[in-house]
Amino acid sequence: MLKIGIKDLAKYPFLTEAGQYLANTGLSLEQLGHPDWKPIVEKAYGRIVVASSGQIYGSDLESLDNDSELLSFIVAIILLKSAGIATLIRRFSLAEARRAERYLQQDLWVSRDKKNLELPLKIIRDLFAVNVSIDNDEFVIKVPDYLQRAVHFHEKEWKLVNRRVSNGFVYLTAHETVRLIRAELGEYINGKIQSINIESIPQGFKQRVDDLVLLAKKFSDTTYVSSEYPPCVKHGIEVLEKGENLPHSGRFLLATYLLSKGQTVDQIAPLFKNAPDYNERTTKYQLEHISGSSGSGTKYQCPSCEKLRSENLCFATSDCDGIINPIQFGKKRKNP
Amino acid sequence: MNEKNALLIESAFKEYYFNRFDLIHVPKKATEREFGYQKFNSGMTRHLVIKNDKELHLLLMKEIPSDVYCSNAYYTFPNLSMSEKDWKGADLIFDIDAKDLALPCRKDHTVFKCGSCNNSMINFQSQCPKCGSTKFETVSVSCKICISESKKEVTKLVDILTFDLNIKKEEIEVYFSGNEGFHIRVTNSDYEPLGSQERADLVDYIMFNGAIPESFGMRRQNNSKASLPTLDEKGWRGRIAHRLFTSKSKAPKITKEILSNGYSAFQIQLEEIKKTMGVRVDPKVTMDIHRIFRLEGSINSKSGLSKIQCVDLDSFDPFLEACLLGDDAVEILADCPLQIRLKNKKFGPYKNEVVSLPKYAAVYMLCKGLGSAI
Numbered sequence: 001m002l003k004i005g006i007k008d009l010a011k012y013p014f015l016t017e018a019g020q021y022l023a024n025t026g027l028s029l030e031q032l033g034h035p036d037w038k039p040i041v042e043k044a045y046g047r048i049v050v051a052s053s054g055q056i057y058g059s060d061l062e063s064l065d066n067d068s069e070l071l072s073f074i075v076a077i078i079l080l081k082s083a084g085i086a087t088l089i090r091r092f093s094l095a096e097a098r099r100a101e102r103y104l105q106q107d108l109w110v111s112r113d114k115k116n117l118e119l120p121l122k123i124i125r126d127l128f129a130v131n132v133s134i135d136n137d138e139f140v141i142k143v144p145d146y147l148q149r150a151v152h153f154h155e156k157e158w159k160l161v162n163r164r165v166s167n168g169f170v171y172l173t174a175h176e177t178v179r180l181i182r183a184e185l186g187e188y189i190n191g192k193i194q195s196i197n198i199e200s201i202p203q204g205f206k207q208r209v210d211d212l213v214l215l216a217k218k219f220s221d222t223t224y225v226s227s228e229y230p231p232c233v234k235h236g237i238e239v240l241e242k243g244e245n246l247p248h249s250g251r252f253l254l255a256t257y258l259l260s261k262g263q264t265v266d267q268i269a270p271l272f273k274n275a276p277d278y279n280e281r282t283t284k285y286q287l288e289h290i291s292g293s294s295g296s297g298t299k300y301q302c303p304s305c306e307k308l309r310s311e312n313l314c315f316a317t318s319d320c321d322g323i324i325n326p327i328q329f330g331k332k333r334k335n336p
Numbered sequence: 337m338n339e340k341n342a343l344l345i346e347s348a349f350k351e352y353y354f355n356r357f358d359l360i361h362v363p364k365k366a367t368e369r370e371f372g373y374q375k376f377n378s379g380m381t382r383h384l385v386i387k388n389d390k391e392l393h394l395l396l397m398k399e400i401p402s403d404v405y406c407s408n409a410y411y412t413f414p415n416l417s418m419s420e421k422d423w424k425g426a427d428l429i430f431d432i433d434a435k436d437l438a439l440p441c442r443k444d445h446t447v448f449k450c451g452s453c454n455n456s457m458i459n460f461q462s463q464c465p466k467c468g469s470t471k472f473e474t475v476s477v478s479c480k481i482c483i484s485e486s487k488k489e490v491t492k493l494v495d496i497l498t499f500d501l502n503i504k505k506e507e508i509e510v511y512f513s514g515n516e517g518f519h520i521r522v523t524n525s526d527y528e529p530l531g532s533q534e535r536a537d538l539v540d541y542i543m544f545n546g547a548i549p550e551s552f553g554m555r556r557q558n559n560s561k562a563s564l565p566t567l568d569e570k571g572w573r574g575r576i577a578h579r580l581f582t583s584k585s586k587a588p589k590i591t592k593e594i595l596s597n598g599y600s601a602f603q604i605q606l607e608e609i610k611k612t613m614g615v616r617v618d619p620k621v622t623m624d625i626h627r628i629f630r631l632e633g634s635i636n637s638k639s640g641l642s643k644i645q646c647v648d649l650d651s652f653d654p655f656l657e658a659c660l661l662g663d664d665a666v667e668i669l670a671d672c673p674l675q676i677r678l679k680n681k682k683f684g685p686y687k688n689e690v691v692s693l694p695k696y697a698a699v700y701m702l703c704k705g706l707g708s709a710i
Contacts, residue, residue, distance in 0.1 A: 143501055144526045147534040160541040162551035166570035168502025168526070249620065296419045310536045310545065310619050 008119060010059065010069035011103040014096070014189050015123070018070055025067075032075060033202020040068055044075035045208045051095030052088055052215060056102070075205075077193050082201050083212035089193050090186075097185035101178045108139065108174035124177070128184050132177055139177045140169040149180045154306070154324050230329035231315040232308055233257050243274040249303070249311045251275075253326070255290045256302040260327050265291055302327050340709040341702045342376035344668075346400050348661045348699045349635055352642075353396040356660065359644065360633035362392050364523065368410040368424065372628045373401035376637070382628060385415045402637035405628035408521065410528075418626065425528035428535070429629055430542075431621035432489045433517035434482035441481040445674055448472045449705060456671050456706060475704050477674055478639075478655055482516060487649055490518050493615045496542055497522060500571050512654045514636025514643040519629065532623050539622045544572065544614030547606050552576055554594075554602045564591055579609055635661075640699035656680060663694040672706040 009018045032040065050057040059069050073096070080089050107120040117134070124132050130145045143165065150158045164171040172180070201209065229237070236254045239246045246254075251272065258268045265287040272283050285294070292299030304325050308314040323329055337345075353360070363369065372382030373395070382405070386392050396404070407414065408429045412422035435442070449456050450464035451471035463470055490510055497503040503524050511519045530538070540546050549555075552573060553563040565573035567584055580594065581587040594602060621627065630636065630643050642660050646652040659678050670686035676697065677683075683697045690710060693701070701707035 142526060143538075144530055144534070147530060147537055151533040151537055156546060156548050157551065159546045160537050161544060161547045161572065164569075164571060164573060165500050165541070167499070296417050298419055304533070306533065307536055307623070310540060310623065 004119065006066045006070070010066040011107075012100055012123060013070045013073035014100070014192055018074070021070070022074065027071075029078070029198075030202055032071075033204040035204065037071075038204065040071050040075055041079075041205060041208060043068060043072035044079055045211065047072055047076045048080060048088065048092055048212065049215065051092040052218075054091070054095070056095055056098050058099075077196065078198055078201060079205060079208055079212060081193055081196055081198050082205065082209045083216070085212065085216040088212060088216050089190060093190035093193065094182075094186040096189050097182050100185060101182050104178040105174050108177060124181060127188055128181050130181065135169070135171070138171045139174060140171055141177070141180075143168055143170055146170040146172075146180070149184070151306070152183055228319075228330050230257075230320065230323075230326040231317050232305075232313055232326055235313070235315045237271065240271060240274050245277075246275065247311075247313075249308075250313050252290070252300070253303055253308065253313060255287055256300050257326055259287075259291050259299075260302050265293070337377055338708065339377075344666065344709040345402075345637070345640065345699050345702055346376055348640070348695050349402070350397075350400045351662050352635060352660060353393075353400065356633075357389070357393050359642065359660070360392060360396065360631075361389050362386055363406060363632070365410055366406075368412075368414060370407040370409070370411060370414040370421070370628060371631070372405045373399060374403045374405075374637075375399060376402045383415050383417065396634075401634075404631040404634035406631045407626070407628050409625055409627075423625065425525075426530075426625045428522035428524070428527050428530075428538075429621060429627070430493060430520040430522075431513070431517065431618040432486050432493070432520070432616065433513070433515075433618060434479070434486045435476060435516060436618060437482070437485055437489070437616055439482060439485055441479055442476065445477050445479045445482075447475045447477065447673055447704075447706065449475055454671070456673050458673050473705070475706060476516060477672075477676055477704060477706070478516070478678075480677075483654060486517050487652075489616050490520065490649060492613070493520060493542060493617065496615065500541075501527075503527070509632075510646045510649055511632055511643050512641070512646055512652065512658050514630060514634075514641045514658065515638045518646070519643065521629075530625075532625050535625065536619065536623045539617065539619045541572075542615045542617060543619065544606075544610040547572070547610065549599055549602045549606060552602075552606070554599055556599050564594065575613060576606075576609060579613065580605075637703055640696065640703045659696050659700075661696040661699055663696060665692045666695050666698040667692050667710060668698045668701065668707045669710050670701055670707040672701055672704075676700065 004015065004017045006021065009015060009021055012018075031037070047057045076092065080092055104120050104123065108117065121132055124130055130141055130149075132139050132141050134140070143160070146163070147160060150160065156162060160170070233254060236246055236250045239250065240254075254271065255268060258271075259265075265284060268287055269280070269283050272278055288294040290300045302325055303311075305314060305316070305320070305323060308326070320329060367385065367387050369385075370382060371384040371386045371392075372380055373384075374380050384395075386395060386406075395401075407426070409426035410424040412424060414421060444458075447456050447458060448460055449472060450467060450469050451473055452469040453464060453467040455464055455466040456475075457465075460472075464472075494505075494508055494510070497508055498505060503522055507522055507524045509521045509523075511521070513519050527538075552565055564580070565577040567574070567577045567581060567587065569577060577587075581590050594605075621629075632643050632645060635642050640661055641654060641658040644658050644660075655678050663679075667690055669688065670684065670691050670693070671688045672684045672686045675682055675684045678697050678700060679694075681694075681697070683693060683701075686707075698707065702709065
């Protein structure tokens with residue numbers, strides 16, 4: 001049986017074992033509200049503030065009190081849950097995931113030689129149902145497990161074609177292995193926060209909860225939108241204007257894109273007039289289907305840049321930098 | 337399709353569907369799949385459940401479909417509408433079609449049919465010499481080169497599936513599509529749950545799409561530390577090494593050359609490699625996790641040939657082994673400017689003439705639009 005100590009819990013406070021540890025100490029929520037525990041509440045609040053600014057909260061596990069590391073995480077969850085602001089919870093979950101990612105990476109790296117990988121591999125296996133094994137000095141995971149995670153990354157180096165693949169396995173470094181599960185780790189922590197139930201909080205927590213509500217106001221961002229079409233949509237329109245054949249996937253892109261920009265079926269239909277196989281009734285029927293106003297009622301979404309690239313419908317320019325779906329084209333955040 | 341043609345083809349299909357139960361079976365996990373079919377001159381009927389061979393045979397005899405399809409996906413409720421089916425997983429499928437291979441032979445066996453007077457010609461002309469119309473339909477007839485080139489793609493695909501993706505040979509089924517290519521189905525539980533996006537990335541791997549020089553050890557700067565792939569590596573790195581170096585003794589010299597040519601030149605080299613070594617599959621088919629795919633054993637109405645499994649791909653001759661319709665003589669008006677080879681017999685060319693042909697050849701021409709029933 002794997003023994004998980006307090007130092008491990010300080011690194012990975014979201015583990016189920018953390019709750020068990022706390023129960024064993026006999027500490028109650030009410031007791032935590034006592035002024036003696038104020039430093040923990042402050043530490044917890046600080047942890048959230050750091051996370052909300054996009055930074056990673058750092059712990060010095062050698063010199064600090066590991067109990068307070070664990071407790072401040074738990075109090076932070078209680079504060080967040082009481083404030084009930086989804087943006088803050090999301091930011092906190094992601095930052096905590098990245099913090100844990102550092103430790104996971106270290107643990108994988110350090111224990112690689114000692115062949116003592118039980119804890120980091122257990123965390124990956126138990127939380128995310130991914131089996132990671134070791135081949136020589138590298139970590140390997142099954143191709144389908146890799147694909148299900150890597151498709152969420154948009155950098156080219158995560159494409160399977162840019163990985164070392166053999167016998168159904170993908171080869172990764174310690175850093176890549178944990179990077180692959182970061183989003184899930186964030187979701188896992190987010191899910192944990194969502195699932196807890198708090199009836200009332202100690203008086204000593206209230207001020208910091210109010211502060212969190214104020215803090216969250218900072219994160220409503222404004223965007224400006226350009227009216228320019230992205231190059232893939234422009235290309236589709238040009239092909240149709242020339243009376244050439246645009247494949248089904250290209251027509252689907254045009255329809256979903258323009259619908260998402262608020263155009264109506266009647267406004268879009270004439271665009272297809274020049275298509276060699278144009279039929280007014282069919283076009284309207286298909287547009288209505290895509291818009292969700294007929295058929296199953298499903299409103300189809302604009303395909304992602306990734307999908308368009310696979311279909312040879314992407315004609316990216318430098319203006320496309322950083323977008324993952326054509327509908328994001330021209331939108332820029334003023335307050336990143 | 338005109339009524340007379342449809343009747344002739346239908347009667348030939350009917351004979352096949354009545355007599356060849358031995359070739360027509362439902363795939364594994366049939367009860368979890370969606371079936372669909374099309375009749376001549378009519379729309380698609382889908383969202384059907386067919387539990388076993390008996391039900392399938394009954395449907396084929398009753399409806400005499402022009403085309404029959406079955407989903408690669410498994411659903412809890414295959415007969416409900418798309419949004420209510422409850423998708424559970426899907427076989428990996430691949431479509432290799434000769435028309436996507438940009439083969440030089442295509443122009444020799446593509447027929448241009450005038451959209452208004454039906455005049456057929458081999459060479460493309462901007463106007464129909466008979467009626468002056470500028471609208472043409474293209475029809476491609478069978479060609480040995482197309483088939484052998486498609487087979488090469490199948491072999492490349494099977495190679496990647498087995499060595500890179502660890503899919504066992506017995507989990508890979510190769511079928512002749514019934515027209516001009518091959519369908520490959522993989523039943524491996526590890527890959528079944530993959531969604532459309534994951535399959536798109538998998539297909540890019542197979543096609544060698546999106547490879548960047550950095551992944552093969554080439555850097556933009558400071559290339560003294562570059563680590564190009566070596567011959568003993570597996571996957572694409574190994575394949576690339578074999579293509580670049582051919583042998584161990586040549587590797588040091590060629591490595592030097594590549595490094596001195598730089599990043600952009602290497603990028604171009606990778607693009608070239610993609611064209612020759614990437615498997616040319618139709619990505620849309622593999623990415624589609626709700627597709628209904630032609631059912632094995634059924635006839636393809638684009639040709640009258642059957643979609644059948646290729647047990648030995650190298651020796652497989654679709655114009656012999658997938659040509660399974662009857663051979664009693666039928667008279668048709670043939671307008672086929674090319675010679676056609678079926679069951680080791682040659683037919684045509686015919687210039688708008690009434691000819692007596694074995695049923696399989698007559699149906700082939702009708703399906704291709706190069707003849708009509710009289």
